[in-house]
Amino acid sequence: MKRTLLATALLGLFAGQQAIAAEDTAQLRKVIAEQQQVLEKLEKRLEQTENRIEKTADALEASGSSAKNATTIGGYGELHYNNITDNIKGTDKKEFDFHRFVLFFGHEFTSNTRFFSELEVEHSLAGEGKKGEVELEQAYIEHDFNRSFTGKAGLFLMPVGIINETHEPPTFYGVERNPVEANIIPATWWEGGAALNIKAMPGLAFDVAVTSGLAVATTGDKAFNIRSGRQKVSEAKGEDLAYTGRVKYTAVPGLELAASAQYQSDLTQGAAGVDTAAATLLTAHAIYSLQDFTIKALYAQWNIDGKEAQALGHDKQQGYYIEPSYRFNESVGIFARYNAWDNKAGGSADTEITQTNVGVNYWLHENVVFKADYEQTGGAKDADGFNLGVGYQF
Structure with missing residues (x-):
C-alpha cells in the first residue's frame, strides 16, 4: 500500500514538473518570438536610416557639385535728385537722374577658378x-593658385583709393561719390591686363598689376585732365602700359591702412608733337572704426613730367578728404566730409576747390539706403545746395 502511495506521489510530482517545464518552455518561446520581432523592427529601422544617410550624402554631393558650377547674378543702382546753385554763374541745377543701373554676372567653374563681370547703364x-x-x-577670370596667391586677367577695377573697388550705394555716405x-x-x-x-600674412596683403593706361588730351579744356584720360578699355591705346602696386x-581690428602707387611712362600714349608725359x-588712406564711430581719410597726388603739362600747371594734381561718421543703429547714420582738390596745383594761380558735405543715411534694409546731404563748394568755385538719393544692392 505504501509503495502504491509513493509511486502515485512520484508520478504526480513528475507530472507537475512536466507541466511547469512545458509552461516555462512556452514562455521562453514567447520571449524569443518577441525578441525576434524587436530585432526585425530594429533591422528595418537600420535599413531606413542607412537609406536616409545615402540620400543625404547624394544630396550633399549634388549640391557640392552645383556649388562648384554656380552662376550668380547681382547688381546695384541709384537715383539722385540734385538741387545746386552756382553762385558765380547765377544758375541753378535742379535735376533727377537715375545715375547708375548695374548688373553683376559671375560664374564659379571650380572652387579655385571663377569669372566676374559688371555691366552698367549710366x-x-x-x-x-x-x-x-x-x-x-x-x-x-580669377584663379587661386594657393591660399597666398590669387591672380586675375581681363578687365578689372584698379587697386587704388577707398571707393574704386567698393562703391555700391549702401556702402558709403553721401548721395554723390566724393569729388x-x-x-x-x-x-x-x-x-x-x-x-x-599676395596674402603675405594675416592682415597684410599686396597687389600688383600690369594694365592698359590713361591717354590724356594735350590741348583744349580737357588737356591733361586725369578723369577724361580714362580709355575704359575701348580700343585703348597700348603704347605705354601702367604698373600699379x-x-x-x-591686422588691427577696426583699422585699415593702405597705400598705392602707379607709374606710366607717357600719359599721352605717344601723341605726336608733345613732350613725353x-x-x-x-595714394594713401586710413579707415578706423571704434564701435559706432568711423573716420576715413585719403590723400592722392599725381606728378606729371613734360613741358606742356608744366605750362598748364597740370604737372601736379592733388587732393584729400576727411570724413567722420556715426551710426546710431542699424538704420540711421550721420556724416560730415571736408574735401579739397586741385587739378592745376602746379600753376601759380589759386585753383584749389573745397567742398563740405553733411548728411544722413537711412537704411531701410542693410542693402537699401535713402540719403540726404547738404553741400557747400568754395575756393575756385562757389556753389551750395542739397542732394537726395535712394540706392540698393543685391
Whole structure:
C-alpha cells in the first residue's frame, strides 16, 4: 500500500514538473518570438536610416557639385535728385537722374577658378545724342593658385583709393561719390591686363598689376585732365602700359591702412608733337572704426613730367578728404566730409576747390539706403545746395 502511495506521489510530482517545464518552455518561446520581432523592427529601422544617410550624402554631393558650377547674378543702382546753385554763374541745377543701373554676372567653374563681370547703364539712356553710356566695368577670370596667391586677367577695377573697388550705394555716405576720388584718382577707374594678390600674412596683403593706361588730351579744356584720360578699355591705346602696386594692412581690428602707387611712362600714349608725359600716382588712406564711430581719410597726388603739362600747371594734381561718421543703429547714420582738390596745383594761380558735405543715411534694409546731404563748394568755385538719393544692392 505504501509503495502504491509513493509511486502515485512520484508520478504526480513528475507530472507537475512536466507541466511547469512545458509552461516555462512556452514562455521562453514567447520571449524569443518577441525578441525576434524587436530585432526585425530594429533591422528595418537600420535599413531606413542607412537609406536616409545615402540620400543625404547624394544630396550633399549634388549640391557640392552645383556649388562648384554656380552662376550668380547681382547688381546695384541709384537715383539722385540734385538741387545746386552756382553762385558765380547765377544758375541753378535742379535735376533727377537715375545715375547708375548695374548688373553683376559671375560664374564659379571650380572652387579655385571663377569669372566676374559688371555691366552698367549710366543716366538711363545710351546712344547717339543721349547723355548716358553702356559700360563694361569688369570682366575677368580669377584663379587661386594657393591660399597666398590669387591672380586675375581681363578687365578689372584698379587697386587704388577707398571707393574704386567698393562703391555700391549702401556702402558709403553721401548721395554723390566724393569729388577727390572722382577727380584725382579717378574713380570709377578700370583697365585691362593682369593682376596678382599676395596674402603675405594675416592682415597684410599686396597687389600688383600690369594694365592698359590713361591717354590724356594735350590741348583744349580737357588737356591733361586725369578723369577724361580714362580709355575704359575701348580700343585703348597700348603704347605705354601702367604698373600699379598696393599694400594693405588690416591686422588691427577696426583699422585699415593702405597705400598705392602707379607709374606710366607717357600719359599721352605717344601723341605726336608733345613732350613725353611720364606720370606717377601716389595714394594713401586710413579707415578706423571704434564701435559706432568711423573716420576715413585719403590723400592722392599725381606728378606729371613734360613741358606742356608744366605750362598748364597740370604737372601736379592733388587732393584729400576727411570724413567722420556715426551710426546710431542699424538704420540711421550721420556724416560730415571736408574735401579739397586741385587739378592745376602746379600753376601759380589759386585753383584749389573745397567742398563740405553733411548728411544722413537711412537704411531701410542693410542693402537699401535713402540719403540726404547738404553741400557747400568754395575756393575756385562757389556753389551750395542739397542732394537726395535712394540706392540698393543685391
